[in-house]
Amino acid sequence: MRHPRLLRVAALFSSIAVLVPAQLLTAEPAGAGGDSSFAVDLGTAAAPIPNIFSNMIFFHYKSTWNTDTIEAKAPNYVRTTYPWLRTAYLQYAGGGCYNAYPGCVIDRDMFNDDSVGPSSGYDFFPIHRAARNILRQGLKPYIDLGVVPVSMSNPPAIGFYFKINTRPPSSYQAYHDYLWWMLQSLVSEFGIDEVRTWQFGVVSEFENGASFMTADQNWLSTQNEYFKLYDYSVGTLEEVLGAPFVNVGVHCMCVIPGLWDERNLLNHVVQGPNLYNGGPNTQLDFVTVSFYENKVGYPGNVSNLDATIADMRDRANQLGLVNLPIGVDEGGILNGPDNKELAHSVTGMTWQGSWTALLFKRLLDLNASSFTPLSLSTKSLIGGIRPSYVNVIDLASRLAGSNRLTSVKSGSSADPADLVQSVAGYNPVTKTAYVFLLNHNPSSTANTAEPAGLNLSRITPATGTTVNVKKWVVDDTHGNFWPTWQWNAAGCKVPDNGYLKSKYSSEVPLNLTQAWKFCWKNYQSVYKNASIMQVVSTTDMATPGNALSLSTTLEHHGVTLYEIGNVAVAP
Structure with a gap:
């Protein structure tokens, strides 16, 4: 690690008064010739919008959940900091x-x-500690089972990519017993009613040879062995928790071809036979996929998401699993504009916010159940500062539980490459209407602002004579x-080699080398203040003719939410 210091500090003090450059605050938006407009009819309520971003994945769960840091936090710190978060996905948590x-x-x-295995006795303290801390923070565990402990494969093989044992068990009975005692220990610790509310998976990216082969x-032979592993895992869950109370699913890659066709698992669970109990089928409650784009801007428009989900959904529908939830259990952007790996697959660039907004809309259009990010702050989860895309997740998550409304676009964008889109919803319980607007361009260097008009119909005050319009940006x-x-x-x-991974990674303090950490550390309060999302305006407005018109300008890669309170649906 390098440690040059004093000259840089002096230079910083000479320029700190202009940390936020004047041109950022005063520059006129480039281009404003578009005329995009959205007509939203409050009488078109459809299905409720799900809490899309309710899950977060942890590849190494102990580094977050089995630490003094999380245990020093107040109860519900995580749930309060990220109010949309509901579950913590512990990847490869059963062993390996x-x-x-x-x-x-x-x-x-x-x-x-661990070198001896079951005959030395079980020690399930790590998964207990993680579950206890997850529950204390107001979340539920989602535990990935199926990866076999090293001592239970003969011989084991440690995969190069995930550093886990990719081999099946030498004895499925011994694997069953390991899993059975793990689940029983969790029931003893937390109670069966609590554990029945958790989710379970069986080998993350199950058709990936780096996970199981x-x-x-x-x-x-890999496919057939996985079928057996899946059936034994589900059978053990059913024995301990009772089949009606098990919530178990599978996480495939699906975004790229795996070692075998992941759709064959759907055939197996529907058509059988069950390789654990000889039954005609095996329980499956949900499917998730991985979704990544290769690089910022390539393609930059979530265009590959449809195909990633469609193959599993089409096969599920063919087999009669017409309401099978399908979501995304991990995803993001692999590389920054500098062609280097992004830490946890997210960039701090403003671009990531509008990409996340576009992703949110497309997931709703595809009737997907969820999307699971790998990071939610500059320190991943605990502490740190919110990147802008997390503020976008915050805004998008406010629509959860509202009924989606039809939003019809007219007009065109000032820049034909700008994707100016919207999502609208109405929550009859809170009497709140939402219109979520985005201006995304696949290119991170695009800088065109886009005018956007809103025309809401069949809107009237629930009480009094006005509705309250809040605008978030x-x-x-x-x-x-x-x-x-x-x-x-x-x-x-800071030079390019002052970063461990891409310099565009959002986790700045974790990504800087030791010699350059001062550049972040000394001005964290400035960055934190800049990251705080505040109401831009709040206005009480009448709705003559049961209509309301609003207009705004969406800056490049900008997102706006109108949160309209005291709203009723007019006849």
């Missing part, structure tokens, strides 16, 4: 490695002596620390 075994870097197996590396100068950080990083002259 221990530190002393060659190739392992994360301790996952749960025995008194037989020794011969043959697709058919996320863009370069609202709820966004990134432009301030970029300005400061330039003043510090």
Whole structure:
């Protein structure tokens, strides 16, 4: 680690008064010749909008949930900080490695002596500690089972990519017993009624050879072995919790081809036979996929999402699983504009916010159940500062529970490449209408602002004579620390090799090398203030003729939410 210091600090003090460059605050938006407009009829309420961003994934759950840091936080700190969050997905949580075994870097197996295995006795304290802290923070565990402890495969094989044992168990009865005792210990600790509210999976990205593969590396033998592993896992869950109370699903890659066709699992669970109990089928309650784009701007428009979901949905429908929930259990952007890996697949750029907004709309259009990010702050989850895309998630999540309304667009964008779109909803319980607007361009360097008009019909005050219109904005100068950080990083002259991964990664303090951490640390209060999302305006407005018209300008890669209170639907 390098540690040059004093000259940079002096330079910083000379420029700190202009941390936020004047041109960022005063520049006129480039281009305003568009005339996009949206007609929203409050009488067109459809299905409720789900809480799309309710889950977060943890590849190494212990580094977040089994720490003194989380235990020092007040109860419900996480739920209060991220009010939309409901579950914590503990990836590869059932086992698959221990530190002393060659190739392992994360301790996952749960025995008194991991090298010996079951005969040494079980030690389920790690999963208990994680579950206890998750519950204390107001969330529910979502536990990924199925990866086999090292000592239970003969021989095991540690995959290069995920550093887990990819082999099936030598004895399925021994695997069953390990899982049975784990679940029983959780029931003993937390009570059966509590554990019945949790979700379970069986090997994240199950058709990925880096997650599970037989020794011969043959697709058919791997597929058949996974069917058996899945059936044994589900059967054990049903034995301990009772089949009606089990919520179990599978997480496929689906975004790229795997070792075998993931759709074959759907055939297996519907058509059988069940390889654990000989029954005609096996329980399956949900399916999730992984969804990644290769690089910021490539393609940058979530166009591959449809196909990622469609194959599993089409097969499920063909097999009669017409209401099977399908979501996204991990995803994001793999690389920054510098062609380097983004930490946790997210960039801090303003672009990520409008990409997330576009993703939200497309997930709703596809009737997807969820999307699971890998990071929610500059320190992943605990502490740190919110990136702008997390503020966008906050705004999008406010629509959860409202009935989606038809929003009809007319007009065109000033820049033909700008995707100016909207999502609208009405919550009859809270008497609140929402219109969520976005201006996304696949190019991160696009800078065209887009005018947008709103015309709401069949809207009337629930009480009195006016509705209350609140306007929230996320863009370069609202709820966004990134432009301030970029300005400061330039003043510090942080070099490209001053970052561990792409310099565009949102987790700035974790990504900076030791020599350059001061550039972030000394001005955290400035970044935090810049990241705070505040109401831009609040206005009481009448609705003559049961109509309401609003207009705004969406800055490049900008997102706006109108939150309209005291609303009733007019006849």
